[in-house]
Amino acid sequence: MRIQNLAVIFIIIILPISLVLSSYTQNQVKTLSLQISYDNKLNNATYDALKAFKLNTLNSSTSNMANSKLKDIEASINTFFNSIASNFNMAGYDKDVLKHYVPALVYTMYDGYYIYSPYKNTLTDSEKAKSETLPDGENLYGLKPYIYYSCRYKGSSNSKDYDVVITYALDNYITVQGIIDGTAVYKYGYLLDNIGGDYTNNGNSGKDITYRGIEIKEETLQEYIDKDNKLTYVRINGTKYYTEDNGNTWYYYLNGDKMQQVGAKYKTINEEGKQYYKEAYDFTQWIKDNLIDLKASNAVDEKGETLKDVDEQGKNKFGTYKIFDFGGKDSQEGSIEDADSNFNQHRLAVIRYSIEKNLSVAIANYNRYTTTISANFQMPKLEEDEWTKIINNVSIISFLQGLNIGGKVYNGYSIITNTENEEVVRDDAIYLADLDDYGNYYRVTDSTLNNNTDYIGVLNLDFERRVKLNDDGSESYFFPKKQLGSYTSIVNNFVSEEAQDFYKYIDGKGENIAKAYYTALGRERYGMYRINNLQINEINKND
Amino acid sequence: MGDTLIIIVVIGLSAVLMFIFPLMTMSDRTDDVSQLTVNTATTEFVDSVITTGKLTLDKYSKFVENISSTGNAYDVEMELKVLDENPGKKTTQSVDKRIGENVYYSKYTSQILDELDKTPIMLLKEGDVFIASAKNKTPTMSQQLKNFFYSVIGNDTYTIAAEHAGIVSVTGSNYD
Numbered sequence: 107m108r109i110q111n112l113a114v115i116f117i118i119i120i121l122p123i124s125l126v127l128s129s130y131t132q133n134q135v136k137t138l139s140l141q142i143s144y145d146n147k148l149n150n151a152t153y154d155a156l157k158a159f160k161l162n163t164l165n166s167s168t169s170n171m172a173n174s175k176l177k178d179i180e181a182s183i184n185t186f187f188n189s190i191a192s193n194f195n196m197a198g199y200d201k202d203v204l205k206h207y208v209p210a211l212v213y214t215m216y217d218g219y220y221i222y223s224p225y226k227n228t229l230t231d232s233e234k235a236k237s238e239t240l241p242d243g244e245n246l247y248g249l250k251p252y253i254y255y256s257c258r259y260k261g262s263s264n265s266k267d268y269d270v271v272i273t274y275a276l277d278n279y280i281t282v283q284g285i286i287d288g289t290a291v292y293k294y295g296y297l298l299d300n301i302g303g304d305y306t307n308n309g310n311s312g313k314d315i316t317y318r319g320i321e322i323k324e325e326t327l328q329e330y331i332d333k334d335n336k337l338t339y340v341r342i343n344g345t346k347y348y349t350e351d352n353g354n355t356w357y358y359y360l361n362g363d364k365m366q367q368v369g370a371k372y373k374t375i376n377e378e379g380k381q382y383y384k385e386a387y388d389f390t391q392w393i394k395d396n397l398i399d400l401k402a403s404n405a406v407d408e409k410g411e412t413l414k415d416v417d418e419q420g421k422n423k424f425g426t427y428k429i430f431d432f433g434g435k436d437s438q439e440g441s442i443e444d445a446d447s448n449f450n451q452h453r454l455a456v457i458r459y460s461i462e463k464n465l466s467v468a469i470a471n472y473n474r475y476t477t478t479i480s481a482n483f484q485m486p487k488l489e490e491d492e493w494t495k496i497i498n499n500v501s502i503i504s505f506l507q508g509l510n511i512g513g514k515v516y517n518g519y520s521i522i523t524n525t526e527n528e529e530v531v532r533d534d535a536i537y538l539a540d541l542d543d544y545g546n547y548y549r550v551t552d553s554t555l556n557n558n559t560d561y562i563g564v565l566n567l568d569f570e571r572r573v574k575l576n577d578d579g580s581e582s583y584f585f586p587k588k589q590l591g592s593y594t595s596i597v598n599n600f601v602s603e604e605a606q607d608f609y610k611y612i613d614g615k616g617e618n619i620a621k622a623y624y625t626a627l628g629r630e631r632y633g634m635y636r637i638n639n640l641q642i643n644e645i646n647k648n649d
Numbered sequence: 650m651g652d653t654l655i656i657i658v659v660i661g662l663s664a665v666l667m668f669i670f671p672l673m674t675m676s677d678r679t680d681d682v683s684q685l686t687v688n689t690a691t692t693e694f695v696d697s698v699i700t701t702g703k704l705t706l707d708k709y710s711k712f713v714e715n716i717s718s719t720g721n722a723y724d725v726e727m728e729l730k731v732l733d734e735n736p737g738k739k740t741t742q743s744v745d746k747r748i749g750e751n752v753y754y755s756k757y758t759s760q761i762l763d764e765l766d767k768t769p770i771m772l773l774k775e776g777d778v779f780i781a782s783a784k785n786k787t788p789t790m791s792q793q794l795k796n797f798f799y800s801v802i803g804n805d806t807y808t809i810a811a812e813h814a815g816i817v818s819v820t821g822s823n824y825d
Contacts, residue, residue, distance in 0.1 A: 112663070522818050
């Protein structure tokens, strides 16, 4: 065969292959870049939703109440769909169309979570209110009931039989409900080691209550309620009460309106920090007396069968370890509040198990509700570090599935977390501020903090800008605390190697710093809104 | 004579078609794939930084490792625009209606790497902006071939480049 023929044959073979290969690669490139751009859009929309939730709750004084919180979450869901619709506008999808591609949205909160997904309206015509216009059997999108991070346990401890449900939270607050030794119990509180002082009947040290050897004392709190006026306040059950006349009359703000507190007086000296440790001590003692032998393997499901959940290595997360591994009164090593304690590991396992189980059901069920999309909706496998983010923070998880992106079907999710919110007081949510209004505020891990200077511990949210409604209907902005962010730990955050072990680091910083921090941590956690907190008013009321 | 000339032309043509054309096409496709890899890696790197508020040495090394797997050497540049809210706070104290003028100041690659050298985790805060870009610094095979045949591309230019940026959505924390 002549060489010319060979060349022609070669071209005939190579040319189509090369053309097909090149178009295939181009398609892959397009698909991938589309996927990246969709990921980005989903991330942005989820972030917008979280930001909306944060701003709404921050500027609403009733955001803690369940129905107000539901409204805030629904507003945040609207923001999500508006944002995703504007992001996808160029791609030709609008809000109503995109709704069908979102099988679920999850809002993880302090002690539970909401799932937003479709459900069937099962109210019949005779059952529903007259004003109700939704037809029977229609598929509706909405928030499903709040699901707690709870787990049921059955077994015996201290020769007492128990069948209890323990509800966990993002910190070490737990609620125990159920029957112990034939008696119904309903107890709640923080689990803390290392509490000492006279309150614990630990001799006569002259110190009422101590935490990690540091005496916790009363304090007076003041903050700005507008640009110029600084008042004394107490925070009780999530609401701040202010006084202008040294504690004779108190008022609070209800979404911008000044409301007089009738018949209630509070102490201007704030004892909430102390009270937090005292109550934590009592509750911890109760757990020690009643549930100390509780093991993770005692966890059962709703049918009473032993719970099994294996990790990546095939190890059962609900093993035979003791959940409440207290370290003792004065031991600073191996205490229950450590991140690697059995309690914390188990708490995280329960939270994860609960979300994983309910979410996968919600997404799988979505196939029954969708008729327009042929995609098979499935819960994607989340990475370990993503789970860590979810179970340690208030977060939103969004899913977007079934969109055609060329060669394949898009199956994406986004997790956006938030470390600054009213839901939870995290260990690192307490900043230390100079007493002077025109000073600075710092993270506790700031290396420039000086133990010989006096600081006050402040919740990070109090440095956020607030909106005030003026008498003429206009709005103005103000900061409850005027201190400016430190350039070493707030604007920039230089973290030293030692600060990785938080509590140990704080103990080593010196007594003044540790005292300001522990007092503020206790005070802010004690002042949070909780449905169980009803007796708290009595504590601060003058006799 | 005529035949010889044709044979020489055909040999030349065949050489071009059989070796150089496939080589160039292949190297072009390799560049496409590299571009895709670098694009994806850069986006993933930036996204993981902005959604966690944490820049770690581990993430950075993984990113560099990922893009190096394409067989080229890259110039990686990072920029962190640190949000300074303090000027805004000072303003709102005097003017009621202004939302606050925030200032950003930048930290560049060498400063970021210096910090990562000291502590393996760099914590960012909500509102900071993080930008990363990667460009190839050694010429790719396709660039070399094009340089040889057309001499149109200078040695300094890059053919693979990716950039991604985003606003940090969460204040980083050491404890989760």
